[in-house]
């Protein structure tokens with residue numbers, strides 16, 4: 001994935017191979033959606049592989065429109081799914097109506113059966129939206145452990161988007177972060193009235209990576225990672 005966003009090789013010193021489950025965390029507007037979608041579109045078109053972007057935040061059509069407006073192109077090998085695809089499964093399935101993790105897993109498995117080895121990448125946007133659909137009674141930790149395991153067994157490189165910010169300089173350490181193979185933090189720094197976006201990798205198993213914040217910009221060629229940010233932790 002290090003060659004998908006220009007400059008990302010400054011942070012990831014060796015490539016990140018599938019299978020992996022990676023959390024992409026950040027506050028509103030920090031480019032979580034744009035980042036994951038560009039990583040996918042770049043990787044898939046280069047490798048001739050197939051991916052699924054599952055958006056639970058909006059419809060496929062509005063997601064596609066937003067990505068076009070920001071200048072991120074994508075090909076036919078990147079499928080955008082939304083809640084209506086899960087709804088269809090819900091109507092014919094025998095899962096409990098609130099077990100959306102199982103429904104998503106079934107959607108992904110069906111896609112795997114259809115496309116086989118060519119299906120290599122998945123993004124779920126977002127975990128917050130998924131959790132809000134679930135019943136409180138469901139043990140999330142247990143469900144997530146099995147969910148992550150099954151995603152890895154399907155050989156997928158999965159990115160899971162999550163809303164959140166670093167509080168008091170502490171890196172996100174929720175359950176998902178322990179269970180995942182990597183945590184990428186997208187943040188915003190305000191300095192003298194100007195907000196700068198940055199990307200920081202807090203964890204990436206089997207990868208030699210920088211822990212520093214690197215500025216992230218949207219240019220004409222899409223997203224771009226610039227140099228490390230000085231004077232910040």
Ligand SMILES: Nc1ncnc2c1ncn2[C@@H]1O[C@H](COP(=O)(O)OP(=O)(O)OP(=O)(O)O)[C@@H](O)[C@H]1O
Pocket residue numbers: 026027028029030031032033034035057069070071218
């Ligand atoms: N054409 C554009 N050029 C540059 N920046 C843009 C453009 N269109 C949108 N943006 C910026 O991108 C931001 C949204 O990016 P994105 O949707 O990827 O963030 P996000 O972290 O997924 O947000 P959310 O938390 O709402 O899901 C906007 O707030 C805006 O600042």
Ligand SMILES: [Mg+2]
Pocket residue numbers: 032033034057125
């Ligand atoms: Mg988003």
